[in-house]
Amino acid sequence: MSGFAIKGWCPDAWRPMETGDGLLVRIKPRLARLPREQARALCALADRFGNGIIDVTRRANLQIRGVNETGWRDLVRELVELGLVDADRRIETLRNLLVAPDWAQGDDSHRIACELLARLGQLPDLPGKVGFVVDAGAAPVLLDEPGDFRVERGATGGLILRAAGRSTGVELAAGNEAGMLVALAHWFHDSGGALAGRMARHDAPLPDWATGAVPPAPPVAPMAPGSTPQGTAHGAPFGQAEAAVLARALADPAIKGLRITPWRVLLFEGAQSGAIPGLIASATDPLLRAYACPGAPFCPQASVATRDLARQLAPAISGNLHVSGCAKGCACPHAAAVVLTGRDGRFDLAHNGRAGSPADLTDLSPAAVLAHFGVA
Known part of the structure; x- marks a missing residue:
C-alpha cells in the first residue's frame, strides 16, 4: 500500500480540489504575470472567498485556499471577469504553460x-x-x-x-x-x-x-530574492503568502505588476529594494532551502504537521530540507540532504533522498527530530 492517493490531474478554477481546509482553486496567470491592479483584486478575492492564504506553485500558478462550496461559483465568475480564468473550461484546462519569468x-x-x-x-x-x-x-x-x-x-x-x-x-x-x-x-x-x-x-x-541532436544551452541560475533588472524579488516561505501581505506590498504605485516564478519567488516589477514582512528578502535565508507541504490538518493524506517543524530545523541543516506529510512528497520532487516523511503521526528520517526513501531512523516524534539535530 502506498499510503497516499495520486490524483492524476491538476486542479484549476473550474475543477477545484478538496483539501483539509476547503476547496483549492488554481489560477494560471497569463505569462506568469499579473498587472498590479489585477494582483490586488486577486488578493481581495482570496480574503473574501478563501482563508486569505495564496499558494505559489512550481508551475508559476497561484492557488486560493479555503474556498467553500457556496462561494466557489461566485469566485470563479469574478476570476473570469478579471481575465484570470478563461470562460471556456476546455481552454482553461489546456492553458498549462510555463514561461521563463524574466x-x-x-x-x-x-x-x-x-x-x-x-x-x-x-x-x-x-x-x-x-x-x-x-x-x-x-x-x-x-x-x-x-x-x-x-x-x-x-x-x-x-x-x-x-x-x-x-x-x-x-x-x-x-x-x-x-x-x-x-x-x-x-x-x-x-x-x-x-x-x-x-x-x-x-x-x-x-x-x-x-528528432534532433542539439542539447539545451548551459542554464543560468534561477531568480532569487534581491534586486533584478525589472524590480525586486522576494521569496514566499514554503511557497505560500498571506493575501494581506501581498496587498500591502502592492499598494505601492511604483509597482507595475507581479510576476510568479516556479521557485517560490515573486517579482514585484518596479519595486525598490527593501523587506516585506512575511516574505523572504535575502537569497541566503535558510527557509529558501526548506520544503514542506501543508501537512496535517490541511491535507487529508498527511498524518503530521510539517511547516512549524521545518521552520525550526532549517537553520540547523546544511543543504536542502524536505518535511513531507506523507510519502507522496508533493512539495519537493527531487532529492534533499535531509528528508522527514510523515507516517502514522511520526517521522521517518532519511539522508540524500526523497519522501518515502529508505529511512536511517524511524518512528521519531517532532521533539526527537529537533533533539537529533541539536535544536533546542
Whole structure:
C-alpha cells in the first residue's frame, strides 16, 4: 500500500480540489504575470472567498485556499471577469504553460508564449498534468522544471524543440515555434501518449521532424530574492503568502505588476529594494532551502504537521530540507540532504533522498527530530 492517493490531474478554477481546509482553486496567470491592479483584486478575492492564504506553485500558478462550496461559483465568475480564468473550461484546462519569468515585451519567450496561447483551441485533449515550457531567453532557466513539450535555447545559439525525457532536441525555424509545439502535442495524442500520461514516460519513437541532436544551452541560475533588472524579488516561505501581505506590498504605485516564478519567488516589477514582512528578502535565508507541504490538518493524506517543524530545523541543516506529510512528497520532487516523511503521526528520517526513501531512523516524534539535530 502506498499510503497516499495520486490524483492524476491538476486542479484549476473550474475543477477545484478538496483539501483539509476547503476547496483549492488554481489560477494560471497569463505569462506568469499579473498587472498590479489585477494582483490586488486577486488578493481581495482570496480574503473574501478563501482563508486569505495564496499558494505559489512550481508551475508559476497561484492557488486560493479555503474556498467553500457556496462561494466557489461566485469566485470563479469574478476570476473570469478579471481575465484570470478563461470562460471556456476546455481552454482553461489546456492553458498549462510555463514561461521563463524574466521575459521582456517582444522577446522570443514573450512572442512564442503569446502565439501558443492564441492557438490553444487547436490542441487535442491532453492528460491533465501535461504542459508546455517556453524557455527562450539568452540561456535556459527552466531545465529543472516540469513540462512535456519544450522550446528552449539550444547549445548552438538557436531555439530547439525538445520532448521531455529526451536530452536533445531539433532546431527550429524562426516564427514556427508555437506551431511545432502544437504539432508535437498532436503527435503525443495520436501515438497513444495518454496511456503514459506524460511525455517523459511515453516511449514511442519521436517522428523525424521532432528528432534532433542539439542539447539545451548551459542554464543560468534561477531568480532569487534581491534586486533584478525589472524590480525586486522576494521569496514566499514554503511557497505560500498571506493575501494581506501581498496587498500591502502592492499598494505601492511604483509597482507595475507581479510576476510568479516556479521557485517560490515573486517579482514585484518596479519595486525598490527593501523587506516585506512575511516574505523572504535575502537569497541566503535558510527557509529558501526548506520544503514542506501543508501537512496535517490541511491535507487529508498527511498524518503530521510539517511547516512549524521545518521552520525550526532549517537553520540547523546544511543543504536542502524536505518535511513531507506523507510519502507522496508533493512539495519537493527531487532529492534533499535531509528528508522527514510523515507516517502514522511520526517521522521517518532519511539522508540524500526523497519522501518515502529508505529511512536511517524511524518512528521519531517532532521533539526527537529537533533533539537529533541539536535544536533546542
